[in-house]
Amino acid sequence: MSQRERISNVIREYDAQGIHRTATTTDEASAHWLADHVRAAGLEPRLEGYDVHRLDPGECFLELDGRRIEGVPLFDCTYTDVEGVAGQFCTSTSSDEIALVEVERGHLASNLRTLRRESDAVAIVVVTAGRGGTVFTDGDTRGLVLQNAYDFDEPFGPPVLQVSNEVVEWLRERAEAGTRARVVAPAKRTWATAYNVTAELPGSDPKLKPVVVNTPRSGWWEIAAERGSGIACWLEVMRGLVASSSQRRVFFSANSGHELSFSGMVSVLESYPYLVADATWLHFGANIGATTGTRSNIAASTEALQRIAAAELDSVSRPTHYVIGKSDGGEMASVHRRGGRQYLALTNDNAYFHMREDRFSNNINVDLVTEYASACLRIAQRLVAHSPSDT
Numbered sequence: 001m002s003q004r005e006r007i008s009n010v011i012r013e014y015d016a017q018g019i020h021r022t023a024t025t026t027d028e029a030s031a032h033w034l035a036d037h038v039r040a041a042g043l044e045p046r047l048e049g050y051d052v053h054r055l056d057p058g059e060c061f062l063e064l065d066g067r068r069i070e071g072v073p074l075f076d077c078t079y080t081d082v083e084g085v086a087g088q089f090c091t092s093t094s095s096d097e098i099a100l101v102e103v104e105r106g107h108l109a110s111n112l113r114t115l116r117r118e119s120d121a122v123a124i125v126v127v128t129a130g131r132g133g134t135v136f137t138d139g140d141t142r143g144l145v146l147q148n149a150y151d152f153d154e155p156f157g158p159p160v161l162q163v164s165n166e167v168v169e170w171l172r173e174r175a176e177a178g179t180r181a182r183v184v185a186p187a188k189r190t191w192a193t194a195y196n197v198t199a200e201l202p203g204s205d206p207k208l209k210p211v212v213v214n215t216p217r218s219g220w221w222e223i224a225a226e227r228g229s230g231i232a233c234w235l236e237v238m239r240g241l242v243a244s245s246s247q248r249r250v251f252f253s254a255n256s257g258h259e260l261s262f263s264g265m266v267s268v269l270e271s272y273p274y275l276v277a278d279a280t281w282l283h284f285g286a287n288i289g290a291t292t293g294t295r296s297n298i299a300a301s302t303e304a305l306q307r308i309a310a311a312e313l314d315s316v317s318r319p320t321h322y323v324i325g326k327s328d329g330g331e332m333a334s335v336h337r338r339g340g341r342q343y344l345a346l347t348n349d350n351a352y353f354h355m356r357e358d359r360f361s362n363n364i365n366v367d368l369v370t371e372y373a374s375a376c377l378r379i380a381q382r383l384v385a386h387s388p389s390d391t
Contacts, residue, residue, distance in 0.1 A: 003236060007373060008366045010037065010235060011228040015360035020227065022218045022257045022264075023054040023192035031195040034217065034254055037235055042242035043199040043252070050267040052194045052257060053152070058082065058186035062125055062161055064089060064171075065179050071163040073185040074126070075149035075260060077116065080159050084184030085122045091175050093119040098183055100175045102127050102168065105145055105353065112147065116157035123183035124160045127168045141292075141351045142166045146220045148354075152261040159185045194218075194256040196264050201241055203249035209390055210249040211383045212275055213237050215284035216258035216265075216331060224360040225291070225350055227258075229369045230284035236373040237282070237380045248384045251275060255331065265331040269338060276340045280305075280387045282380055283332050285347035289318075289369030291362065292351035296320045296372075299328040299345040301336070304388050309344050312375040312382075318348070318368060342388050346376065 001009075013033065018026040035045035055075050062069045063084075073079060087097040099121040103112045105128050112126065128145035144164040161183050163171075174181070197217070203210075215230040231254060238252055251272070255264030269276060287293055296318050300306035306324050313320050327333040328345040335343055352358035 003373065004366060004370045007232040007236065007369050010232040011224055011364055011366070011369070012360050014228040014231060015222050015224040017222075019221055020218050020223055021220060022260050023052050023194040027218055027256055028195060030217065031197050031256070034197045034231065038197065038199050038238065038252070041235055041239040043201060043238060046198045048196045048198055048267070048271065049193040050196070050263070051191060052260065052263050053189040054192040056188050056190065058188070060161055060185045062163060063182040063184070064174055069163050069167060071125075071161040072144065072146055073187055074147060074160040074162065076151040076155045077157050077160040078155060079187045080123070080183065080185045082184065082186050084182050085159065086180065086182045087122050089175050089179045089181035093121045093124065096120055096122060098123045098125065098181045100125050100127070100171055102129060104129055113150065116160065119158055121158050123158050123185070125171070125183065126160055126162045127165045127171065128162065129165055129168070141355065141357070143355050143357055146354045148259045150261055152263070159183060161185045194264060196256060196268055197254040198268075199238070199252045201246055201250040201252070203247050205247040206249070208248040209387055210251055210275065210279045211380065211387055212251045212253065212279045212281045213380060214253045214255070214281060214331060217254045218256040218258045218264070220259055220354055221356045221358060223358050225289065225358050225363045226286045226353060228360070229288040229290070229364065230286070232369060233284050233288060233373040233376055237377050240377040241380060241384065244381065246384050248387065250384060251279065258331070262331055262334050265334045269334060276335060276338045279342070280383050281332065281335060281340065281343035282376065282383060283343060283345040284376070285328055285330055285345050287348040287350035287353060288346060288372050289365045290348050290350040290352070290358075291365045293318070293348040295349060297328070297347045298322045299326060299332060299343070300324050301341050301343045302388060305342065305344050308382050309379055312378045316368070316371045316375050344379065346372070
């Protein structure tokens with residue numbers, strides 16, 4: 001089987017498994033599926049479980065002007081009972097009513113977090129816009145865009161219901177008119193087990209500092225491009241390094257818990273704390289090879305690592321933007337906060353990021369993912385041959 005066929009099959013299978021939210025039955029089944037692929041690549045997988053709350057929302061909706069609009073609550077807020085809360089629909093979060101808030105699609109949604117902490121609203125209805133912010137422009141994507149739960153372990157603020165931006169104009173009209181509204185957003189937390197899939201390629205020289213190849217494997221929907229492409233690249237790097245052997249130990253980790261405060265990465269760092277400072281990290285982030293993407297982004301902790309990445313990614317047909325000395329805000333931010341200073345993180349943009357529409361059938365450029373997999377294998381081989389962590 002060719003590399004392209006392997007990559008296509010992996011992403012297609014991952015996409016078909018269902019919704020990959022942390023600690024669900026799909027998430028656990030997907031961990032076992034990935035373990036089988038690790039074994040086929042030549043390493044012995046480990047399923048490393050950790051305790052985490054699974055959040056199960058009930059029937060959640062906004063009731064407004066005789067219309068019911070279904071939504072999904074934030075996973076780090078408070079919740080209503082099954083009767084919900086009622087109030088005047090408005091755009092002010094300082095009043096004791098139901099507030100409409102529009103936010104631009106962003107990686108951290110920091111403005112929304114600040115607003116929630118300061119809000120007096122009984123509930124908030126959030127509409128996440130596309131690339132153009134709160135004013136829709138050509139290229140924006142209509143639909144339900146979900147926000148990650150950056151404060152999953154410390155939920156705060158009023159109940160927050162996320163609804164599709166397809167109805168944003170109608171919602172603005174209702175807010176301007178001060179229409180009465182009701183938000184129903186119940187949810188239940190249950191202790192569960194999530195799994196990181198790990199494997200190790202033992203090096204022949206224990207004095208050499210390790211390399212870590214990492215990718216998240218969970219998220220809100222089927223997430224073919226957001227996560228499936230990174231998993232495919234992760235497996236191809238694994239396969240290539242196994243075939244070429246290594247003097248240096250290489251640790252592979254595919255983490256659950258990405259959308260829930262990066263809890264899977266936190267578990268890895270707590271289980272293997274020496275990896276933070278000792279290892280050089282190669283991280284496959286979101287949206288690699290998404291058909292709707294326009295460029296790749298590399299967060300390199302040092303200029304030396306940026307040069308290594310640039311030398312190999314120049315062969316990829318999609319242009320690359322480089323940021324040096326700043327993490328990508330995802331899992332590598334967790335590494336950086338704990339003192340890690342040697343990492344490369346690859347992401348692409350994606351018009352369907354955090355949306356149900358991110359599927360294999362319409363958002364995967366298999367040829368482009370294959371280009372990234374080949375380039376990143378060469379990057380990994382260079383890191384294994386001479387890691388900046390050795391100096």
